[in-house]
Amino acid sequence: MVCGTANSANLGVTVHVEDDRVLGTVLLDTRHAGAPGFAHGGALAAIMDDLLGQVLIPLDRPGVTATMTVDFHAPALLGRTMDLEAWCERVDGRKLHMRGEIRDGETVVASGSALFIHVDVSHWETSGHALPPHWAGWGATADSKP
Numbered sequence: 001m002v003c004g005t006a007n008s009a010n011l012g013v014t015v016h017v018e019d020d021r022v023l024g025t026v027l028l029d030t031r032h033a034g035a036p037g038f039a040h041g042g043a044l045a046a047i048m049d050d051l052l053g054q055v056l057i058p059l060d061r062p063g064v065t066a067t068m069t070v071d072f073h074a075p076a077l078l079g080r081t082m083d084l085e086a087w088c089e090r091v092d093g094r095k096l097h098m099r100g101e102i103r104d105g106e107t108v109v110a111s112g113s114a115l116f117i118h119v120d121v122s123h124w125e126t127s128g129h130a131l132p133p134h135w136a137g138w139g140a141t142a143d144s145k146p
């Protein structure tokens with residue numbers, strides 16, 4: 001619902017990995033409004049969760065959000081391309097401490113921190129839905145196993 005291009009309700013986030021960081025952009029519009037002209041905080045929180053979760057790819061560890069804090073530092077205006085950046089601050093066994101920012105130019109609009117927990121890909125098999133084929137082998141290079 002955030003970056004998935006197969007989902008017509010996605011928030012339009014695009015991301016890519018550079019070294020061990022995730023960088024991206026998002027352009028919110030009136031569909032994502034809270035107060036008129038401003039992004040809804042829940043949309044920013046969803047973007048943050050997804051952004052921090054994308055760090056699981058360069059980490060090569062499947063994982064899920066256990067807890068997340070989003071600090072809203074400045075109003076996020078609709079119709080502006082905002083920059084996204086996220087990274088892993090610390091790995092402590094299965095605990096993955098992520099950090100990230102949503103910026104409008106030089107202004108940090110929101111910052112986030114989250115604890116992700118490294119899980120085996122089989123964590124998602126309980127839904128009964130098929131997993132994306134490219135998830136096969138995800139976590140193979142991780143130096144610890146859940």
Ligand SMILES: CCCCCCCCCC(=O)SCCNC(=O)CCNC(=O)[C@H](O)C(C)(C)COP(=O)(O)OP(=O)(O)OC[C@H]1O[C@@H](n2cnc3c(N)ncnc32)[C@H](O)[C@@H]1OP(=O)(O)O
Pocket residue numbers: 049050051052053054056057063064065066067094095115117119
């Ligand atoms: C392609 C990749 C792109 C992905 C982008 C998408 C990003 C979106 C990410 C999400 O939104 S994921 C969906 C929302 N999250 C969930 O559905 C998670 C639901 N929770 C669970 O499934 C389990 O609670 C969880 C896997 C997190 C942990 O259960 P486990 O049984 O595997 O572990 P356990 O409870 O033993 O906890 C392991 C350690 O983590 C710690 N822990 C777990 N939950 C915690 C918590 N909430 N706060 C603090 N610590 C926590 C726990 O204390 C323990 O610490 P110690 O090893 O030191 O004892």
